[in-house]
Amino acid sequence: MPPRIPVTEDQIDRVVSEFYARVRSHPALGAVFAAHVDDWPTHEEKIGRFWRNALLLQRCYDGNPMQVHRAAGNVKSQHFPVWLSLFDAVLDQELPQPLAQAWSALAHRIGRGLSYGLPSEQGAPAMPYLGEAWVKKNPLPATDDR
């Protein structure tokens, strides 16, 4: 199967490693991750498989990020814009523009899906979680990628 976005495995590894290096020292995100991840090489290896699955359509990741984020307890919908802007900065640094833009659009789309149903900082859900079936029946407009 041809890749969805033609990045190399090497580029994926560089983006993942630079991104989590910045996450670890980030004033807001660092503590959220520190509560769950102490083996960073294992985490990064898993995230690398997640992105190879999403970008290159290799079938190498079969986890459930939605469930993992909900179970984490300290991952809030407000973290997503922060996470995504940090991710965009790394994409811009590591990749040629067209690739950075395409990967960014996909990350924003995935992030929107993952943030549904997570509690907001105030404790109330930012949006009611309507379930996978509803999300499938009501796709987001393709023009609203970023």
Ligand code: HEM
């Ligand atoms: C587009 C945005 C995001 C993507 C694509 C993403 C993807 C993932 C994936 C694939 C995992 C591994 C799940 C597994 O164990 O199989 C994960 C774990 C995790 N994510 Fe995210 N994530 C995103 C946003 C966030 C945000 C905004 C936060 C909050 C700061 C966050 C915090 C975490 C934490 C703490 C874990 C580790 C949980 C654990 O190992 O117990 N993520 N993420």
